Amino acid sequence: xxxxxxxxxxxxxxxxxxxxxxxxxxxxxxxxxxxxxxxxxxxxxxxxxxxxxxxxxxxxxxxxxxxxxxxxxxxxxxxxxxxxxxxxxxxxxxxxxxxxxxxxxxxxxxxxxxxxxxxxxxxxxxxxxxxxxxxxxxxxxxxxxxxxxxxxxxxxxxxxxxxxxxxxxxxxxxxxxxxxxxxxxxxxxxxxxxxxxxxxxxxxxxxxxxxxxxxxxxxxxxxxxxxxxxxxxxxxxxxxxxxxxxxxxxxxxxxxxxxxxxxxxxxxxxxxxxxxxxxxxxxxxxxxxxxxxxxxxxxxxxxxxxxxxxxxxxxxxxxxxxxxxxxxxxxxxxxxxxxxxxxxxxxxxxxxxxxxxxxxxxxxxxxxxxxxxxxxxxxxxxxxxxxxxxxxxxxxxxxxxxxxxxxxxxxxxxxxxxxxxxxxxxxxxxxxxxxxxxxxxxxxxxxxxxxxxxxxxxxxxxxxxxxxxxxxxxxxxxxxxxxxxxxxxxxxxxxxxxxxxxxxxxxxxxxxxxxxxxxxxxxxxxxx
Numbered sequence: 001x002x003x004x005x006x007x008x009x010x011x012x013x014x015x016x017x018x019x020x021x022x023x024x025x026x027x028x029x030x031x032x033x034x035x036x037x038x039x040x041x042x043x044x045x046x047x048x049x050x051x052x053x054x055x056x057x058x059x060x061x062x063x064x065x066x067x068x069x070x071x072x073x074x075x076x077x078x079x080x081x082x083x084x085x086x087x088x089x090x091x092x093x094x095x096x097x098x099x100x101x102x103x104x105x106x107x108x109x110x111x112x113x114x115x116x117x118x119x120x121x122x123x124x125x126x127x128x129x130x131x132x133x134x135x136x137x138x139x140x141x142x143x144x145x146x147x148x149x150x151x152x153x154x155x156x157x158x159x160x161x162x163x164x165x166x167x168x169x170x171x172x173x174x175x176x177x178x179x180x181x182x183x184x185x186x187x188x189x190x191x192x193x194x195x196x197x198x199x200x201x202x203x204x205x206x207x208x209x210x211x212x213x214x215x216x217x218x219x220x221x222x223x224x225x226x227x228x229x230x231x232x233x234x235x236x237x238x239x240x241x242x243x244x245x246x247x248x249x250x251x252x253x254x255x256x257x258x259x260x261x262x263x264x265x266x267x268x269x270x271x272x273x274x275x276x277x278x279x280x281x282x283x284x285x286x287x288x289x290x291x292x293x294x295x296x297x298x299x300x301x302x303x304x305x306x307x308x309x310x311x312x313x314x315x316x317x318x319x320x321x322x323x324x325x326x327x328x329x330x331x332x333x334x335x336x337x338x339x340x341x342x343x344x345x346x347x348x349x350x351x352x353x354x355x356x357x358x359x360x361x362x363x364x365x366x367x368x369x370x371x372x373x374x375x376x377x378x379x380x381x382x383x384x385x386x387x388x389x390x391x392x393x394x395x396x397x398x399x400x401x402x403x404x405x406x407x408x409x410x411x412x413x414x415x416x417x418x419x420x421x422x423x424x425x426x427x428x429x430x431x432x433x434x435x436x437x438x439x440x441x442x443x444x445x446x447x448x449x450x451x452x453x454x455x456x457x458x459x460x461x462x463x464x465x466x467x468x469x470x471x472x473x474x475x476x477x478x479x480x481x482x483x484x485x486x487x488x489x490x491x492x493x494x495x496x497x498x499x500x501x502x503x504x505x506x507x508x509x510x511x512x513x514x515x516x517x518x519x520x521x522x523x524x525x526x527x528x
Contacts, residue, residue, distance in 0.1 A: 028230030029525060031509070034243045035234045036257040037376055039203050040405030042192070043180040045120050048162035048441055048451060049408045050430075054518055057221070058205050058232070059100075060166035060186035063091060063110060063142075064158035065221035068514060070432060072158035073222035075214065076105070076167060076187075086149030091142040096212030099169055100191045107136030107143075112173035114144075114157065114165055119177040121163035122441040125449045126468055127156040152438065152468060160221050160517055161433040162441070189213070189227040189521045199405075203234040205520075218522045220515045228511065228524035238375040238403070247272060247504050253525060255504035256518055259377050260320035266504045274502045276323075278516045280332050280431030284313065284378070284496030285442065286386050286424050290455040291414055294368060294395075295423040299361035301491025304424075305346040307354035307389040310497035317381035317499070324499040330440065330484050332431035333498060337477055342485030354393045367396050369417040371425040373404040382426035382496055411452040424494075425452075431498070432516035436476075437467045437483040442493045453492070460486045 037051040044056030065075040074080070078094035097105035111134045118124035118131070130150040137143045144153070157165050167173075167187065175181050184192040190205035197203055213224040235252060237243050244262050246252045248269045258266060258274060267274045286308070288295045295301055314324040327333040328343040368390060372383035387399045398417075402410070407425055415421040434440045443464060444450040445457035463486055467479035487493075503512070511522040 029228075030231045030233060031229045031254065031520065031523060031525060032233050032235055032252045033254045033520065034237055034246065034252050034256060035203075037373075037404045038200055038236045038238075039197075039234065040199055041180060041408060042184045042194075044166060045117055045163050045177060046180045047408055049404070050162065051404075052408075053162045053164060055184070055192070055203070056164055056166045056186075057517065057519055058188060058190040059184050059192045060164075060168065060188045061097070061225075062157070062164060062166055062221075063114075064154060066158055066160040066432070067219040067222040070160070070220070070435075072154045073216070073219075075222060076110070086151075087146045089144040089146070089153060090137065091144075093140045093142070094212075094214075097187055098210055099187045100185050100208055101169075102210075103169065104139075105167065105187050106139045106170070107141055108139075109170045109173065110142045110167050111135050112170040113167045116168075116173050116175070116177045117163060117165040119449075121159075121165070122444045122449075122451070123152075123156045123159055123438045124163070124165065125444065125446075126438055126464065127153060129465075150468075156438070159439055160515075161430055161439075187211070189225045190232060201236055203236075205232045205234075206230065218513060220513065221517060221519065225519075225521040227521055232520050240377055244504075247506070250506060253506050253509050254523075257378075257501045258504040260318040260323045260499075260502075263320060263323070263502050263504075271507050272504060273507050274504050275512070276500050276502045277512055277514050277518075278430065278500060279514060280335070280516050281498045281500045282428045282430050282516075283327070283330075283332060283434055283498055284317065284382055284426070284428045286382060286426050286494035286496060287411075287442065287451075287453045288455075288491055288493060289421070289423050289453055291447075292416055292421045292423060294361075294363055294366040297361050297363075298490055299357050300363055302346060302488075303354045303357035303361060303363075303393060304386070304390055304395075305488070305491055305494050306350055306357060307393045308386055308494050308496070309349040309389070310495070312389075313382060313385045313496050314499060316385050317378045317496075323502070324497060327495070327498045330443075330487060330495055331434055331436070331480060335431065335435055336473065337436060337480040339477070339481040339484055341481035342488040345488050351389075351392055354389075358393055358395070363395070365396050367398050367417055368423045369421065370397060370399045371407045371410060371422050372399050372401045373407050373426065374401045375403045378499070378501070379404070379426040379428065382428075383424075386424065386426065386494065386496075414454070426496075428496075428499075430516040437464045437480055443483060443487055445490070445492070455490060455492055457486070457490050460490065460492075 044052045080091040118128040132145040193204040207227040216223040310326045318324045329338045331337040441451040445455045445460040447454040470476045470479045
């Protein structure tokens, strides 16, 4: 399948969009950003959507955070210790922590936040199988008591991406984890101005003047979070060409995800720079619904996996081969746990082999609904190319177009396709989320805890637990390989390969942080 590439004229300018309703001017230093998606859900625990995660990093802080080398570092914590038997952990909060409403951050807030996170996040769920209690010993001392030693506790609460265990006020953190919070009061470097939020258009954050940063140097998600601008505005623009022209004209300062085919144009534009900040890359994924036919049949899922050609998908979605590569591992290629275990079941791609599997599955032409996010070009192309691959093997495909925010709500539905349900949706995860079987949400196979798709497989759950108990890198590699083999056998998701998304920014913007996650602290606009 060959998608039509966008036709643009370098230097052409779109009509000024800042005059649109909701895009008014503001006083003070303002960083205007085009985010990768519209912010519709403000609860970064309820959803794994990266736009909500990025919102979370603006507003909230965390007990620990990953530095630039993806090593855990204390963030809200000053000091901590573990009992001799490894079953009791105590964490003392650092001085100066307060919420945006002026109330101090307490250990009780932290305890409630961790409990809520642990009911939604894949890594948190496994951690909490070893947790007895989480409580505040006093106002500044958090205590976690375990039923057995759990060596990955710090790694779990320091995870860099969805779902991040952000700390919220206790009253908010006690919200049912399967219901969205309505208020975003945090203790992070920026305040969310909900009254200025225009869904589908604009999100506003203002510097939290009472935030006390750490003294260590900024590194990844860790260290000093220095708000160097008074205000950050996310200006949602769904059309990539309009985004490009807005950056070229200087109407915006930062473009979070530049499509590969537009990157060469922007790289030549006066006053604009293009850069890849993520050293690991992202992995494309087509998530299956295991509850709804026909993708409730493992042979149908494997047939689709066998039909999909990563190179075709990436060429259509990314375009520029400098920004993608094929990868048979569910852990990012080049990462410590990279493996080809079980890959022979679906690689190399083969339409004939896929047709044979589909026949064995007893497929009878049932409609297969694929959700297509029209406002995220990479994911939109994923849906179209995978849809074509499904048609090529004889499936009845219905690609349904909508914006990504609608998909994040729609994918929570468990209804049959004729009642508004779905079979597949495209997405991608940063490599930092996929480094091991515990952080990868797509591998959770307990349907009561799983990410949308809801696979049920006790063997996979047992293998993930075996990884958590593995001692040493060799044992971890073997356990991770076993997890990958089983995930391919049951078809948790289609692996679409690795890609890198450059950012674009005006040359007076400084302080970007190399990381798999987009952060907006430490960034500033320097006068010429």
